[in-house]
Amino acid sequence: MFKTIKNDLPASIVVFFVALPLCLGIALASGAPLFSGLIAGIVGGIVVGSLSGSHIGVSGPAAGLAAIVLTAIGALGGYQNFLMAVVLGGAIQILFGILKAGIIGYYFPSSVIKGMLTGIGIIIILKQIPHFFGYDADPEGDLAFMQVDGENTFSEIFNALKYISPGATAVAVLGLGILVLWDKVLIKKAKFFQLVQGPLVAVIVGILFYAITKDNSYWGISTDHLVKVPIPEDTASFLAQFSFPNFSVITQPEIWITAFTIALVASLETLLCVEATDKLDPERRVTPTNRELLAQGTGNMISGFIGGLPITQVIVRSSANIQSGAKSKLSAIIHGFFLLISVILIPRLLNMIPLSVLAAILFIVGYKLAKPALFFKMYDLGWK
Template sequence: MFASLRRDLPASIVVFFVAIPLCLGIALASGAPLFSGLIAGIIGGIVVGSLSGSEIGVSGPAAGLAAIVLSAIGALGGWENFLVAVVLGGAIQILFGVLKAGIIGYYFPSSVIKGMLTGIGIIIILKQIPHFFGYDADPEGDFAFSQVDGENTFSELFNIVDNISPGATLIALIAMAILILWEKVLSKKAKIFQLIQGPLVAVVTGIIFYVLTRSHETLAIATEHLVSVPVPEDAASFFGQFQFPNFGVITNPAIWVTAFTIALVASLETLLCVEATDKLDPEKRVTPTNRELLAQGTGNILSGLIGGLPITQVIVRSSANIQSGGKTKASAIIHGIFLLLSVMLIPTLLNLIPLSVLAAILFLVGYKLAKPQLFKEMYHKGWKQWVPFVVTVVGIVFTDLLIGIGLGLAVGIVVILIKSYQNSHFLHIKTPDSGGHHLQMTLAEEVTFFNKGAILKELDAIPEDSFLELDVRKTRYLDNDIIEILEDFAFKAKNRNINIKLISERGTVENPPSYIEFFKLEKPPKT
């Protein structure tokens, strides 16, 4: 881990700058105290980062839980009551890990995972455009299409026109130029430009710009366009920001329902993020998913105990980590340490960072996730990959993360059923002659009730006076529904003068009297 520190340290700085506004914005969108988002970010980095088996994943408060948190705080009677649900949710996640539920993440098609990454990339870009121009009505980290104030992702873009901040826009353009120059030119010139990351230079430039122009009539950046970290007056007020659960409500059934909801949604988001980050990892390492659930559950218990938001592994910070060259979990841990030290020691300095500069950084993160080239690649892979991919992307952009993934998964399942229907058998006319037809039908390795329609269609189309070779040597699973179809066809075949030769691993049988009895004795295929 320490051998990669020269790559992990610069990456952790980038993740730190990306995490600050997201932690605060998600807390704001959740209707929770701002400090609760920072607590979740700190624990997600230090605690979950240490316990996790993921080398490049970064955890923290999740945008996907914002709506759940917002409604639950009101329904449960306050923030302290909600924290009980966070603690219990973490305990349920640990139970999921013990029960080996992490395997669920492996059942999502690659096309859906790629669609998730692309959809998140597009959402990042669309949501950061207003911040880029100094219009910050939509809280940072609120990734849902529909907003609480009645606006949506696209209507917010139209609102920019009358709310452009010249100073915020100018420094965003300067920051973007620095980032592109750093990545495309300077980082290839000398090692110093690889050690000192472009985002750090962009942030420092943004602070200097704000300080130099804050008395300028046109270019001054208003306070609402800056990062807004809570500033404690002394040590007592700092520790006073921590809040603790009210365990007196633990017997309330609504608390347990919320806890299970948090555990289920947070676990699903984490597993999807793990699958996605493993695909982005240049070294193609595989994260142990059950261990990840144990780490996330531990993090949520600690976060809830001291007043933090629920935690998941998050794709925005994870992808920023990967794109910045992070190699090991040291990057996630160090970013958490930076968050802790900064809110304790330099909150005033953090509050000089223009949000538009951070929007420029996130622009590049979003672009790398949603490169146009990826759409071309997925299209050329064929409709079975293209359709679930596009449905996932569109679903995420126009609804939210989980609904979009659910739509993509549903389409992926339909594609599988269609291909299963088509690939159940292969019918071949071997030697047509004047006296009839000699046909071969080879059944697939697995034939289920989904294949009934296709096999019935082919059997019914076999002409009279034919000879059919039915080959089941490759078949390892044959559904009872299919055996019954063959049994019924054998009866019809006698009336149509169709002779059947059944070829199996045990040998061949002509016109078997009972297919049901035959497959009871046959080891492969299994029924």
């Protein structure tokens, strides 16, 4: 596995920058503690990445479960009760894997998968337009048409045009220019540009731009438009961010209903993502679906035990991983360690990253999923 480290390490950095705001945004959209999204991202990378048979899939908190989580926390009487449902949901997923329910994943038609990927690409682009211009009323990671801020995808874009931030937009355009230049020109010029990824340079430029212009009334970027990682003051306050399930509610029927809902939705979302990532994999490797359910179930049990959100394999992270040249699951595992180390050691530095730069990175991810050439290709294949 370590033979591919030269490909996997740069890819893991890109996935880390894509995953960080999504972990926080999905937690916010779910009505859960912000740190719960980071826990799910760390467990999804390290635990699920290690156990999974997927070479290029990346797991973490899923936007598709945000509405279920938001409703369940209120209905079950609190976050710790909900965590009990997450643990049980993981156990049910393990049972699905033992019963070989993963075979369902092999029956999704390839045209449906391509349509889903293209649709997700378009959604990513539309959802990032407000963040690109420095308008963040809707949190990162909310992929629903009807948003948690009361707007919809299109009305949010029109609103964003009224509140354009010059600094955020300038650094986003600069970041996008760096990414395109890197991808189309520089990466072919020298090995250095293959090792140091464009997204890393774009993020560094974003941090420098924020630091230089923060006292400027026109070009300065508002702190509301930066990544918001929780900052613990000491070890005790860091450990206090972890929550644990309330085991006393294990006999309540509504806990089991929520657990089964989480298990079913997370399993279907994972299987769809597995099929999609296998289609995107340049080496056309096939992921063992039953093993994937076992890995996801284990990840969800651990995430629930320590206060994290439910986990699935996620197409946004996975496609960013593939587009960045990852060759093995080492990339997913390393990105999990990056999340863990960074939230412990450098949360203040992370909180200097403008969301508009991360929006530029996600623009590229979305475009590569929904390339115009794909529309023509599917049209040429005919109605069937």
